[in-house]
Amino acid sequence: MSVLVEVEHLTRAYGGVRALDDLSFTVDAGEWIAIMGPSGSGKTTLVNILGGLDAPTSGRVLVSGEDIGKMDEAGLTRYRAEKVGFVFQQYHLVPYLTALENVMLAQYFHSMTDEGEARQALERVGLGERATHLPSQMSGGEQQRVAIARALINHPKIILADEPTGNLDEANEHIVVNLLRELHTQGHTILLVTHDPTIGRLADRRIELAHGRLAQVTVYSADDQERVDHMLQQIWICGEEGTAPRIERIRTVGQFDPRRMLGRMADSGLVSVRDSEVALTPTGEARARDIVRRHRLAERLFTDTFRIDDPEAHTQACKFEHIISPELDERICTFLNHPKTCPHGNPIPPGECCGTKAKSH
Ligand code: ADP
Numbered sequence: 001m002s003v004l005v006e007v008e009h010l011t012r013a014y015g016g017v018r019a020l021d022d023l024s025f026t027v028d029a030g031e032w033i034a035i036m037g038p039s040g041s042g043k044t045t046l047v048n049i050l051g052g053l054d055a056p057t058s059g060r061v062l063v064s065g066e067d068i069g070k071m072d073e074a075g076l077t078r079y080r081a082e083k084v085g086f087v088f089q090q091y092h093l094v095p096y097l098t099a100l101e102n103v104m105l106a107q108y109f110h111s112m113t114d115e116g117e118a119r120q121a122l123e124r125v126g127l128g129e130r131a132t133h134l135p136s137q138m139s140g141g142e143q144q145r146v147a148i149a150r151a152l153i154n155h156p157k158i159i160l161a162d163e164p165t166g167n168l169d170e171a172n173e174h175i176v177v178n179l180l181r182e183l184h185t186q187g188h189t190i191l192l193v194t195h196d197p198t199i200g201r202l203a204d205r206r207i208e209l210a211h212g213r214l215a216q217v218t219v220y221s222a223d224d225q226e227r228v229d230h231m232l233q234q235i236w237i238c239g240e241e242g243t244a245p246r247i248e249r250i251r252t253v254g255q256f257d258p259r260r261m262l263g264r265m266a267d268s269g270l271v272s273v274r275d276s277e278v279a280l281t282p283t284g285e286a287r288a289r290d291i292v293r294r295h296r297l298a299e300r301l302f303t304d305t306f307r308i309d310d311p312e313a314h315t316q317a318c319k320f321e322h323i324i325s326p327e328l329d330e331r332i333c334t335f336l337n338h339p340k341t342c343p344h345g346n347p348i349p350p351g352e353c354c355g356t357k358a359k360s361h
């Protein structure tokens with residue numbers, strides 16, 4: 001996967017207010033990113049800058065390697081028409097034009113109008129029958145689907161959607177979300193602003209803003225979480241063995257490109273990647289340590305207490321390590337009398353409970 005969007009130290013100030021404050025992240029081609037965060041956290045400002053509707057105070061945005069801040073007015077107009085499809089909370093349809101004409105209007109700004117293509121776009125959003133209706137004759141959900149057809153008409157690289165379901169009832173929200181999901185499956189890159197955690201969870205990643213800064217970048221699904229843990233474990237073990245954790249040595253579970261996964265982990269501050277070497281950040285190290293500790297404690301528990309043999313103990317530990325809470329971790333450790341090694345002789349990183357024991361003895 002290639003990087004499509006690079007946001008570098010992006011700041012947008014309105015007088016004294018920093019709507020965006022030194023924001024950096026990247027988006028791969030074909031990714032679906034949910035942008036979340038409380039009202040006023042800078043989501044719309046970010047989308048507007050990505051779409052070339054607003055300019056940064058400092059920092060830059062590269063799309064396919066091109067700095068959109070360096071484009072002149074004509075370049076920006078072309079960028080907006082050819083590379084970006086906008087979907088807003090308000091549908092922004094022209095009230096006296098039919099659904100078909102609204103879509104064709106977007107074609108007109110691009111280059112040439114093509115009625116057949118516009119009709120197809122409406123069919124794609126399930127509105128083939130509504131082509132001659134005016135916006136006032138359509139429901140909110142239908143109007144939003146016309147807006148999506150309009151956004152798609154010029155085959156944009158990026159779809160920017162700012163709370164597209166904000167004004168919709170549940171049934172229409174469902175239709176619009178499914179449409180976005182389909183577009184994602186077809187390979188479109190989507191940046192979606194939403195308040196709804198359920199919608200956010202459908203995305204590949206969630207970027208959470210607070211006061212214009214990145215509060216959190218989450219690698220979202222539970223499967224992804226396990227992949228991340230698995231990779232952190234490998235990097236930790238390289239450290240124990242004293243070997244360099246090179247990218248090509250690190251494996252992922254399933255058919256995931258380790259480089260892409262490591263890129264995400266770098267975005268969320270768990271690792272740093274330089275040339276082809278990976279290093280754990282302090283946050284990544286703490287998490288790797290926890291997961292290795294849980295895995296080895298679980299192996300001890302299965303082997304010593306439940307008399308389960310390898311490799312079953314290892315397999316079970318791989319599942320168990322993801323579900324042990326910090327409290328349970330300490331209880332198991334105490335129950336096992338704070339073991340120092342796993343059944344294979346590898347060290348179990350001590351927890352806080354082990355420290356107390358050392359002091360009291
Ligand atoms: P969100 O979409 O997350 O609700 P916005 O990006 O709209 O947040 O706004 C972020 C901050 O920037 C807010 O404090 C808002 O008041 C301020 N802001 C946004 N646009 C303007 C503007 N045109 N002039 C002055 N302040 C603005």
Ligand code: MG
Nearest residue numbers: 043044045162
């Ligand atoms: Mg907003």
